[in-house]
Amino acid sequence: MAGESKNLAVLLRKKGDLEVVEVEKPSPGENEVLLAIDSVGICGTDVHFWTHGEIGDFIVKAPMILGHESSGVVAALGKGVSTLKVGDRVAIEPSVPCRKCDYCKGGRYNLCPDIVCGSTPPVHGSLANYYCHAADFCYKLPDHVSFEEGALLEPLSVGVHACRRSGVTLGSKLLVCGAGPIGLVSLLTAKAMGAAQVIITDIDQGRLDVGKQIGADFTVLADSEDGREMAKKIESTLGCMPDISIECSGVPSSIQTGIYATRSGGVFALVGLGPSDVTLPIVNAAVREVDIIGILRYANCFPTALAMIASGKVDVKPLVTHRFTLAKSLDAFETARTGAGGAIKVMIKVADK
Amino acid sequence: MAGESKNLAALLRKKGDLEVVEVEKPSPGENEVLLAIDSVGICGSDVHYWTHGEIGDFIVKAPMILGHESSGVVAALGKGVSTLKVGDRVAIEPGVPCRQCDYCKGGRYNLCLDMVFCATPPVHGSLANYYCHAADFCYKLPDHVSFEEGALLEPLSVGVHACRRAGVTLGSKVLVCGAGPIGLVNLLTAKAMGAAKVIITDIDQGRLDVAKQIGADFTVLADSKDGREMAKKIESTLGCMPDISIECSGAPSSIQTGIYATRSGGVLVLVGLGPSDVTLPIVNAAVREVDIRGIFRYANCYPTALAMIASGKVDVKPLVTHRFTLAKSLDAFETARTGAGGAIKVMIKVANK
Numbered sequence: 242m243a244g245e246s247k248n249l250a251v252l253l254r255k256k257g258d259l260e261v262v263e264v265e266k267p268s269p270g271e272n273e274v275l276l277a278i279d280s281v282g283i284c285g286t287d288v289h290f291w292t293h294g295e296i297g298d299f300i301v302k303a304p305m306i307l308g309h310e311s312s313g314v315v316a317a318l319g320k321g322v323s324t325l326k327v328g329d330r331v332a333i334e335p336s337v338p339c340r341k342c343d344y345c346k347g348g349r350y351n352l353c354p355d356i357v358c359g360s361t362p363p364v365h366g367s368l369a370n371y372y373c374h375a376a377d378f379c380y381k382l383p384d385h386v387s388f389e390e391g392a393l394l395e396p397l398s399v400g401v402h403a404c405r406r407s408g409v410t411l412g413s414k415l416l417v418c419g420a421g422p423i424g425l426v427s428l429l430t431a432k433a434m435g436a437a438q439v440i441i442t443d444i445d446q447g448r449l450d451v452g453k454q455i456g457a458d459f460t461v462l463a464d465s466e467d468g469r470e471m472a473k474k475i476e477s478t479l480g481c482m483p484d485i486s487i488e489c490s491g492v493p494s495s496i497q498t499g500i501y502a503t504r505s506g507g508v509f510a511l512v513g514l515g516p517s518d519v520t521l522p523i524v525n526a527a528v529r530e531v532d533i534i535g536i537l538r539y540a541n542c543f544p545t546a547l548a549m550i551a552s553g554k555v556d557v558k559p560l561v562t563h564r565f566t567l568a569k570s571l572d573a574f575e576t577a578r579t580g581a582g583g584a585i586k587v588m589i590k591v592a593d594k
Numbered sequence: 595m596a597g598e599s600k601n602l603a604a605l606l607r608k609k610g611d612l613e614v615v616e617v618e619k620p621s622p623g624e625n626e627v628l629l630a631i632d633s634v635g636i637c638g639s640d641v642h643y644w645t646h647g648e649i650g651d652f653i654v655k656a657p658m659i660l661g662h663e664s665s666g667v668v669a670a671l672g673k674g675v676s677t678l679k680v681g682d683r684v685a686i687e688p689g690v691p692c693r694q695c696d697y698c699k700g701g702r703y704n705l706c707l708d709m710v711f712c713a714t715p716p717v718h719g720s721l722a723n724y725y726c727h728a729a730d731f732c733y734k735l736p737d738h739v740s741f742e743e744g745a746l747l748e749p750l751s752v753g754v755h756a757c758r759r760a761g762v763t764l765g766s767k768v769l770v771c772g773a774g775p776i777g778l779v780n781l782l783t784a785k786a787m788g789a790a791k792v793i794i795t796d797i798d799q800g801r802l803d804v805a806k807q808i809g810a811d812f813t814v815l816a817d818s819k820d821g822r823e824m825a826k827k828i829e830s831t832l833g834c835m836p837d838i839s840i841e842c843s844g845a846p847s848s849i850q851t852g853i854y855a856t857r858s859g860g861v862l863v864l865v866g867l868g869p870s871d872v873t874l875p876i877v878n879a880a881v882r883e884v885d886i887r888g889i890f891r892y893a894n895c896y897p898t899a900l901a902m903i904a905s906g907k908v909d910v911k912p913l914v915t916h917r918f919t920l921a922k923s924l925d926a927f928e929t930a931r932t933g934a935g936g937a938i939k940v941m942i943k944v945a946n947k
Contacts, residue, residue: 297877297881344858344859349859349883351883352858352859352882352883354858406883496876505697505705505707506697506700506702506705511876511880514877514880514881515877516877517875517876517877517878518873518874518875518876518877519873519874519876520871520872520873520874521871521872521873521874521876522870522871523849523864523870523871523872523874523888524650524867524868524869524870524871525870526886526888527864527867527888527889527890528650528867528888528890529705529888529890530702530704530705530759530887530888530889530890531888532885532886532887532888533879533885533886533887534883534885534886535876535879535880535881535882535883535884535885536880536883537880537881537882537883
């Protein structure tokens with residue numbers, strides 16, 4: 242291939258052992274494209290695999306390239322690809338399902354038992370100079386949408402999926418628990434969907450301030466682990482109980498708060514994941530018909546997320562607070578891990594030298 | 595009024611103190627009817643108020659007539675009643691909402707905060723010779739539908755509400771946890787809605803045998819409190835994971851089983867109520883998008899339940915195992931409490947001497 246260059250990647254050899262190394266440059270298979278990666282955002286799960294070596298049943302047993310919030314340029318086409326051409330700028334939806342099972346055929350491909358997810362062991366992620374991916378899971382970016390915005394489509398899609406499943410619509414009154422990147426994209430999406438008011442909670446005032454700047458109507462500091470107490474505070478600040486709550490932290494006290502706070506007949510969506518088993522006020526939820534729904538990644542959300550960004554309806558650019566080159570990936574991960582300097586989304590500019 | 599007779603009622607004076615006493619005969623208010631009660635089924639909640647004096651925030655602070663699963667004959671009309679006439683045989687929907695709040699106007703009147711519900715303190719129930727009720731919450735029974743079937747419309751409506759909220763439809767594969775009256779009406783309703791297969795669990799083999807007789811495709815004895823183990827047993831017996839699980843016992847281990855057993859993307863509905871706070875495998879539910887929906891009584895279900903019975907599509911008669919006169923109410927409640935003699939639904943024949 243003309244202009245061949247080496248392929249550097251951020252490789253997690255095992256828990257705690259992360260290094261930028263040269264790896265083999267991949268070749269696109271049938272229906273795949275080879276991508277020259279431009280920007281990759283760091284997700285909490287990437288950090289967690291680095292610090293803990295596992296998430297639930299997914300254990301890092303062999304070296305794995307991290308990263309799954311990516312965008313880049315098509316560098317070569319595999320056999321059969323007709324929807325993209327070399328030079329196209331794309332955002333990458335990182336998980337490719339089997340396409341054949343009942344979940345895939347029914348449109349809920351996020352639940353495919355054979356889904357292949359970048360940066361979930363044992364599958365390599367996209368935090369490298371070169372990466373191959375299914376062509377139909379790469380979405381062409383309009384010229385005015387940046388590579389960073391392309392990389393942000395991944396977390397934004399989580400927000401779209403959460404807001405859709407929880408029934409956010411015109412006039413909704415929404416509680417978002419947690420003002421990290423996922424809480425913030427849920428806030429942005431809810432507002433774009435016509436939510437009348439959004440109230441957001443967090444343990445960190447700085448994050449609440451960012452929430453306020455990008456559109457939250459109210460913020461409440463989560464300074465109590467008493468779910469009922471927090472629910473009262475939320476109700477009195479918002480002026481009513483929210484119809485919908487989207488929990489983005491995974492913290493048990495926040496989940497309890499979300500249940501107590503939600504209006505009867507409403508919906509409580511769980512995006513954040515924490516301990517496997519949590520004590521819940523289940524009778525309170527059941528007798529008030531507050532439905533508890535889980536959110537696993539997204540399905541059929543990237544096109545919507547892209548349309549939101551391309552139209553200008555949603556601005557995700559404020560979420561990127563720190564940028565690093567690929568060579569400085571360890572610093573990037575450390576910043577993402579500690580949240581130092583008010584870090585929200587840390588972006589690795591792979592294409593920069 | 596011609597032919598006036600005394601009004602005997604099963605009065606719960608306080609926890610543990612139940613007696614059949616004479617009470618004042620009520621007069622129908624505006625839009626109400628006076629009913630000569632015929633049959634009243636005993637519900638687990640009636641028994642619980644008798645044995646514990648409270649359920650959650652509802653505490654028996656003053657003497658209260660029990661009973662809310664009733665049918666009878668219209669004996670007199672209150673002012674403004676035009677939909678019923680004296681002599682009409684009716685089933686009584688025991689909860690009358692405010693009709694003015696957002697829940698009522700939106701059709702989810704079961705969530706009305708000002709709901710007046712028979713035999714939920716401080717509201718008197720209908721286990722008496724005479725009882726008054728809102729005319730529009732009394733449903734006229736066709737001649738071929740018995741008073742006992744009329745009384746059974748109440749628990750059957752719980753089954754209708756649960757199956758609707760769970761999304762039971764043609765082809766559904768349903769797990770019902772618990773084969774008491776509520777589990778059994780859910781089984782009957784699910785089958786009537788076109789469920790392809792229903793598998794039911796219980797700790798009592800006798801109850802499972804009844805379930806098998808009335809239509810369960812499979813039964814599994816709940817002989818383990820290990821949710822994952824029970825889920826495996828259910829899956830291997832049914833041949834697949836159920837799409838929908840309807841939990842009718844309230845027992846924590848059964849709720850956990852329901853979560854583990856349900857297919858990804860499916861629904862677990864919680865009908866049974868047990869301890870307020872339960873430790874649940876919430877990440878398992880969330881990452882598989884198994885939605886958890888609570889069920890609180892019913893709304894707009896009585897007409898459907900009546901149509902099911904009147905058409906012959908559903909036969910609830912096998913559920914009634916024991917009958918007592920009003921004078922023998924204490925024996926009736928004791929039988930309901932212990933489940934002695936294979937008791938499922940104990941019916942009090944108020945109109946019999």
